[in-house]
Amino acid sequence: MAELRTVFVAGGAGFLGSHFADRLLATPAIERLTVYDNFSSGHRWHLAAHAGDPRLTIVEADILDEERLVAAVAGHQTVIHLASNPDIARAAVDPDVDFRQGTALTRNVAEAARKCGVELVLYASGSGVYGDRGDALLAEDAPSEPVSTYGASKLAGEALLAAYAHMFGIRARAFRFGNVVGPRQTHGVGYDFLRKLRADPRRLAVLGDGSQAKPYVHAGDVVDAVLLAAEREASPFAVYNVATDDLLPVREIAALAVDCLGLDPATVEVSFGDSPRGWPGDVPVVRLDSTRIRGLGWRPRHDSRQAMAAALAAMRDEAHTEGAR
Amino acid sequence: MAELRTVFVAGGAGFLGSHFADRLLATPAIERLTVYDNFSSGHRWHLAAHAGDPRLTIVEADILDEERLVAAVAGHQTVIHLASNPDIARAAVDPDVDFRQGTALTRNVAEAARKCGVELVLYASGSGVYGDRGDALLAEDAPSEPVSTYGASKLAGEALLAAYAHMFGIRARAFRFGNVVGPRQTHGVGYDFLRKLRADPRRLAVLGDGSQAKPYVHAGDVVDAVLLAAEREASPFAVYNVATDDLLPVREIAALAVDCLGLDPATVEVSFGDSPRGWPGDVPVVRLDSTRIRGLGWRPRHDSRQAMAAALAAMRDEAHTEGAR
Numbered sequence: 160m161a162e163l164r165t166v167f168v169a170g171g172a173g174f175l176g177s178h179f180a181d182r183l184l185a186t187p188a189i190e191r192l193t194v195y196d197n198f199s200s201g202h203r204w205h206l207a208a209h210a211g212d213p214r215l216t217i218v219e220a221d222i223l224d225e226e227r228l229v230a231a232v233a234g235h236q237t238v239i240h241l242a243s244n245p246d247i248a249r250a251a252v253d254p255d256v257d258f259r260q261g262t263a264l265t266r267n268v269a270e271a272a273r274k275c276g277v278e279l280v281l282y283a284s285g286s287g288v289y290g291d292r293g294d295a296l297l298a299e300d301a302p303s304e305p306v307s308t309y310g311a312s313k314l315a316g317e318a319l320l321a322a323y324a325h326m327f328g329i330r331a332r333a334f335r336f337g338n339v340v341g342p343r344q345t346h347g348v349g350y351d352f353l354r355k356l357r358a359d360p361r362r363l364a365v366l367g368d369g370s371q372a373k374p375y376v377h378a379g380d381v382v383d384a385v386l387l388a389a390e391r392e393a394s395p396f397a398v399y400n401v402a403t404d405d406l407l408p409v410r411e412i413a414a415l416a417v418d419c420l421g422l423d424p425a426t427v428e429v430s431f432g433d434s435p436r437g438w439p440g441d442v443p444v445v446r447l448d449s450t451r452i453r454g455l456g457w458r459p460r461h462d463s464r465q466a467m468a469a470a471l472a473a474m475r476d477e478a479h480t481e482g483a484r
Numbered sequence: 485m486a487e488l489r490t491v492f493v494a495g496g497a498g499f500l501g502s503h504f505a506d507r508l509l510a511t512p513a514i515e516r517l518t519v520y521d522n523f524s525s526g527h528r529w530h531l532a533a534h535a536g537d538p539r540l541t542i543v544e545a546d547i548l549d550e551e552r553l554v555a556a557v558a559g560h561q562t563v564i565h566l567a568s569n570p571d572i573a574r575a576a577v578d579p580d581v582d583f584r585q586g587t588a589l590t591r592n593v594a595e596a597a598r599k600c601g602v603e604l605v606l607y608a609s610g611s612g613v614y615g616d617r618g619d620a621l622l623a624e625d626a627p628s629e630p631v632s633t634y635g636a637s638k639l640a641g642e643a644l645l646a647a648y649a650h651m652f653g654i655r656a657r658a659f660r661f662g663n664v665v666g667p668r669q670t671h672g673v674g675y676d677f678l679r680k681l682r683a684d685p686r687r688l689a690v691l692g693d694g695s696q697a698k699p700y701v702h703a704g705d706v707v708d709a710v711l712l713a714a715e716r717e718a719s720p721f722a723v724y725n726v727a728t729d730d731l732l733p734v735r736e737i738a739a740l741a742v743d744c745l746g747l748d749p750a751t752v753e754v755s756f757g758d759s760p761r762g763w764p765g766d767v768p769v770v771r772l773d774s775t776r777i778r779g780l781g782w783r784p785r786h787d788s789r790q791a792m793a794a795a796l797a798a799m800r801d802e803a804h805t806e807g808a809r
Contacts, residue, residue, distance in 0.1 A: 254598065254651065258591050262640065266583050273579065290646065302625040304721060305643050306650035315587065315640030318630045321615065325631035326579065326764045396629060439651045 163389060165191040167235040167277075169222055169268050170242025172201025174343045175283065178378040179239055182386065184209050195231050197221040200245040205343050222264045225271070232271040237279045237389070240268045243312075245346045247287075248366075248438035250308040261312030269323045277329060280320055281385050284333040286373075286402070288314040291442045298448040299335070299398045307440025317398065324395035331395070332388050334381075337402025337447055340466050341378030342473035348409065348437075349471050352416035353478065360420070362428045363413055366437035369429075372406040373445045377466035380459040384452050391455050402447035407463040409437075415464070419471040488714060490516040492560040492602075494547055494593050495567025497526025499668045500608065503703040504564060507711065509534050520556050522546040525570040530668050547589045550596070557596040562604045562714070565593045568637075570671050572612075573691075573763035575633040586637030594648045602654060605645055606710050609658040611698075611727070613639040616767045623773040624660070624723045632765030642723065649720035656720070657713050659706075662727025662772055665791050666703030667798035673734065673762075674796050677741035678803065685745070687753045688738055691762035694754075697731040698770045702791035705784040712780050727772035732788040734762075740789070744796040 166183055168176050171194030183189045194206060195218045209215045220227045222242050232238060244250075244260035265282070272280050287310025288303045295301070305311040313335075320331040344350055355363055384401040413429050435443040449457070461469060491508055493501050496519030508514045519531060520543045534540045545552045547567050557563060569575075569585035590607070597605050612635025613628045620626070630636040638660075645656040669675055680688055709726040738754050760768040774782070786794060 251651065254648065255591070255595060258644070262587065262591070262644075266580070266587070270580060288643075290650070300627040303628065303643065305647045308644070308647045308651065311640075311643035311647035314643040315636075318613075318628065318636035318639040318643075319583075319587075319633070322630045322633045322636035322765065323579065325615070326576065326633065440647065 163237055163386070164188055165235045166237045166239060167193045167195065167232050168239045168241060169195050170201065170240070172196035172198060172203065172205050172217070173241055174205065174341065174345055175339055175378055175381065176201065176241050177205035177343050178341060178382050180206055180209055180215070182382045184212055184215065189214060191235070193218060193231060193235060195220060195222070195228065200345065202345065222267050225267050228267055229271045229274050232275045232277065235275070235277060237281065238268060238272050238277050239281045240265065241283045243283065244309065247307065247309045251439040254308045257308035257312040261309065262315045265316035265319055269319050272329055273323060273327050279389060280329055280331040281389055282316060282320055282331060282333045284313045284317050284335045285310070286335050286337060286445050286447055287442070288317065288335060294444050294446060296446045296448045299400055299451055306442060309440065321396045333398045334385055335398065335400045335447065336381060337374035337376045337445065339378055339381050340375045340470035342470065343477065344470055344474055348412055349416060349467055350474055352413060353420065353471065353474055356416060356420055356422065357478070360422055361426060362430065363417070365409060365413055365429060365431045367409065367432050367441065368435055369410040369413070369431040370408065370435050371437060371441070371443045372408040374402040374405065374447060375407055375463040375466045376401060376403050376459060377461040377469060380461060384457045387455050387457055388452060399452040400447040400449045401452055402449050403459050403463045403466065404449070405463045406444070406446065407467055412467055415468055415471055419475055488562055488711070489513055490560045491562045491564060492518045492520065492557050493564045493566060494520050495526065495565070497521035497523060497528070497530050497542070498566060499530065499666065499670055500664055500703055500706065501526065501566050502530035502668050503666060503707050505531055505534055505540065507707045509537055509540065514539060516560070518543060518556060518560060520545060520547070520553065525670065527670065547592050550592050553592055554596045554599050557600045557602065560600070560602060562606065563593060563597050563602050564606045564710070565590065566608045568608065569634065572632065572634045576764040579633045582633035582637040586634065587640045590641035590644055594644050597654055598648060598652050604714060605654055605656040606714055607641060607645055607656060607658045609638045609642050609660045610635065611660050611662055611770050611772055612767070613642065613660060619769050619771060621771045621773045624725055624776055631767060634765065646721045658723045659710055660723065660725045660772065661706060662699035662701045662770065664703055664706050665700045665795035667795065668802065669795055669799055673737055674741060674792055675799055677738060678745065678796065678799055681741060681745055681747065682803070685747055686751060687755065688742070690734060690738055690754060690756050692734065692757050692766065693760055694735040694738070694756040695733065695760050696762060696766070696768045697733040699727040699730065699772060700732055700788040700791045701726060701728050701784060702786040702794060705786060709777050709782045712782055713777060716780050724777040725772040725774045726777055727774050728784050728788045728791065729774070730788045731769070731771065732792055737792055740793055740796055744793070744800055
């Protein structure tokens with residue numbers, strides 16, 4: 160990882176950011192890691208394991224505060240941009256949220272990178288850029304037609320970083336993740352199911368008809384993919400799908416959640432909605448072709464079921480200690 | 485044009501907006517046409533021909549003034565969104581200009597359309613969404629990798645309108661124009677060449693090495709295409725390339741400009757730069773496949789050379805009367 164000596168992580172106190180911190184701070188080459196987060200959905204306990212590491216600096220500030228952001232980015236070679244609106248379904252009633260907490264953030268990150276002479280930007284995009292393509296297996300060059308403002312903000316961010324890469328000599332890499340899950344997760348379908356079952360272990364109401372089927376990729380596998388792509392290829396801009404090849408239906412996630420809490424499935428009434436979409440803008444089926452990143456040597460260590468089961472088990476145990484935080 | 489009875493044109497005092505006004509106000513079905521423009525690059529003389537038409541309202545205000553915009557959009561079924569940063573080359577020194585005067589404008593237009601129950605949004609996108617694909621003939625489903633912030637802002641606008649179309653039941657159509665030229669143009673390569681030759685008829689300095697070759701489409705042909713697509717198809721979102729099939733090299737535009745002003749080519753020293761790009765983010769060759777819009781029956785009445793020659797002749801004559809305005 161020649162370039163990864165001084166790393167700035169925008170939105171770095173979120174769940175995925177904490178996995179980057181774990182991996183990067185385990186690397187002797189890392190001289191400096193700055194986590195910049197407004198803690199709207201990030202948490203200090205995500206980074207608690209590294210409290211004594213002098214290489215880690217945590218800046219509590221908003222990416223929309225451009226002056227502060229530029230000052231904080233200065234002196235870093237690499238920016239990992241993970242900041243995003245964590246509540247995808249909220250756009251149905253507040254569609255501008257993905258502009259304010261998505262598109263506008265990436266604009267500020269790109270400007271800060273340009274002004275500070277950053278060499279490499281690694282951007283967490285998402286499968287939402289493709290829109291609803293049925294059960295087609297989607298490679299990176301498939302047409303994009305977002306059906307959610309979340310997907311639109313991710314595509315807008317990719318487009319902006321591509322332009323900055325070509326115009327200003329910043330290398331940029333965008334990663335279209337399947338749904339990332341893992342320890343320290345604080346949102347998402349698995350998190351919601353555990354929360355609901357804790358509140359009432361006798362019933363679980365699923366958003367949508369349960370037929371939604373998506374890939375789930377473990378946060379550790381995502382970190383592998385991003386750091387692998389960071390060190391390869393000199394092209395100004397590249398996009399990579401990062402997903403497992405299998406799909407996990409929402410029904411099975413419900414069963415995994417029931418099992419994870421040690422509940423007897425016969426005593427839990429799981430109910431479903433009528434729509435194949437969990438919320439307006441939800442995409443019922445997502446299949447991503449990750450041939451490109453696999454071509455760099457990436458192999459996920461967990462399939463979707465393993466990733467989800469590991470995430471659920473970790474979230475269950477973390478919740479037990481939540482009062483102590 | 486069943487739906488085109490009450491039309492709001494964002495950025496409607498620009499050169500292309502004036503061609504929409506001409507066509508729409510010649511249509512008896514039009515009950516109301518509102519032109520909303522901050523006159524940063526639009527002109528009152530663009531709409532002077534319709535000064536007495538009671539159906540036309542001109543609102544001088546900024547699209548970034550969201551409250552004002554929403555109030556003005558209310559009561560219109562259709563929005564034509566033409567507002568954009570007119571100075572593409574400026575981004576090399578001020579890359580944020582295309583965010584402020586592009587991406588952010590489209591966000592406000594989309595929100596206004598949603599809040600006001602607009603049925604149809606017709607959006608002026610551009611070939612810049614594709615990026616630099618060499619001499620490949622590009623259909624609408626070709627991959628997008630913008631190399632300019634201008635192209636990035638156009639793609640961000642398309643993505644946002646696609647999401648709003650799918651989430652909120654607004655029909656939206658995006659048009660990736662080849663370079664639009666015609667009477668009342670106030671920027672672009674032809675405009676620049678006339679201005680330079682008027683300042684010094686003995687020499688013409690061309691940005692780039694003159695090898696750039698692009699399609700040029702007449703504003704009247706563009707209006708035809710947009711209004712045709714407006715009345716066809718019920719799908720939430722669609723994208724159309726709108727361009728002539730031929731390419732006009734910049735060298736030939738220089739010769740057309742010299743000829744248009746009645747200058748002797750032997751007395752004009754035309755000089756070129758070293759780069760195939762006129763400015764950072766310029767794309768040397770653009771070839772758009774307009775099969776989709778042709779499938780709706782569109783046939784441009786001018787090829788690239790005819791469109792450019794007509795535009796140059798009109799701009800020459802308009803400049804003669806500029807003092808009288």
